[in-house]
Amino acid sequence: MATTLEIQRRLAELGFQPGPLDGVPGPKTAEAIKQFQRARGLAADGIVGPITSAALFGTTPPQDAAPSGIVPADWMPAAKMQRIIVHWTAGAHKASGLDRSHYHIMIEDDGKLVRGTPSIDLNQAPTRKGYAAHTLNCNSGSVGVSLCCMASAVENPFAVGSAPMTRKQWGTLPKVLAALCKRYGIVVTPKTVLSHAEVQGTLGIAQRGKWDISRLAFDPTVLGATACGDLFRAATKALL
Numbered sequence: 250m251a252t253t254l255e256i257q258r259r260l261a262e263l264g265f266q267p268g269p270l271d272g273v274p275g276p277k278t279a280e281a282i283k284q285f286q287r288a289r290g291l292a293a294d295g296i297v298g299p300i301t302s303a304a305l306f307g308t309t310p311p312q313d314a315a316p317s318g319i320v321p322a323d324w325m326p327a328a329k330m331q332r333i334i335v336h337w338t339a340g341a342h343k344a345s346g347l348d349r350s351h352y353h354i355m356i357e358d359d360g361k362l363v364r365g366t367p368s369i370d371l372n373q374a375p376t377r378k379g380y381a382a383h384t385l386n387c388n389s390g391s392v393g394v395s396l397c398c399m400a401s402a403v404e405n406p407f408a409v410g411s412a413p414m415t416r417k418q419w420g421t422l423p424k425v426l427a428a429l430c431k432r433y434g435i436v437v438t439p440k441t442v443l444s445h446a447e448v449q450g451t452l453g454i455a456q457r458g459k460w461d462i463s464r465l466a467f468d469p470t471v472l473g474a475t476a477c478g479d480l481f482r483a484a485t486k487a488l489l
C-alpha cells in the first residue's frame with residue numbers, strides 16, 4: 250500500500266490539490282482523494298483502499314479486494330487490461346467450441362456463464378499466442394465478453410433470427426462487467442466499456458459493419474449502438 254506522501258505526490262501529478270506534500274493525511278488530502286474518486290466514477294469516501302489505489306497508480310488490485318461476484322475468481326487472472334468489449338456471438342443460445350475460442354466469457358440464454366478457452370491475461374499487451382481474437386485490431390488490452398445469441402439475425406430491416414437475445418442475458422451482462430471492472434480497475438466510460446458496434450465510432454478502429462450490440466431483440470424501442478451501450482454502462486456503474 251502506498252504511503253500518504255506517495256498518494257499526495259500522485260494526486261498532485263494528476264492535477265488534484267492535496268495541500269502540502271508532507272506525508273500528513275489532513276483534510277486537503279482527503280478532499281483531493283474524494284475529487285479523484287469522483288472523477289474516476291469510484292465511491293468517494295476519501296480513503297485509498299485497494300481499488301482507489303489501483304486507479305491512482307495504474308496497477309491491478311489484489312484479487313481479494315475485488316469481489317468477483319458472479320465471475321469465478323480464477324477466470325480473472327492478474328493482468329493489465331484497459332477495456333471490455335461486449336459482443337454477441339451471432340450463434341445459438343449455447344456456447345459452441347468456436348464461440349469459446351473467440352471470447353473470454355460468454356453468457357448463455359439462461360444467464361449461465363461459460364469460460365472461453367483463452368485466458369484473459371493472454372490479451373494483455375502485447376498479446377500472447379492463443380489470445381482471444383474478438384475485435385479486429387483491438388484485442389490488445391481488451392477483455393471480450395459475448396452474449397450467446399442472434400444467429401441469422403438481420404440488421405436492416407431488423408429481424409431477431411433464430412436465437413434472439415434474452416432479457417436474462419442482458420440482465421446478467423452488467424454483473425459480469427462490474428466484476429471485470431472491479432478486478433482490473435477499469436473505470437466505466439464509453440471508451441473503456443463498450444460494444445463491438447461502438448468500437449469503430451468511439452475508438453476509430455474500422456470493424457467491417459459489426460452491429461453487435463445495436464439492437465435488443467426484446468425491446469425494439471432501444472435503437473443504435475450508443476443507446477445500447479449507454480444502458481449497460483449505466484447498469485454497470487450502478488453495481489460498482
Ligand SMILES: [Zn+2]
Pocket residue numbers: 335336337383445459461
Ligand atoms: Zn463482435
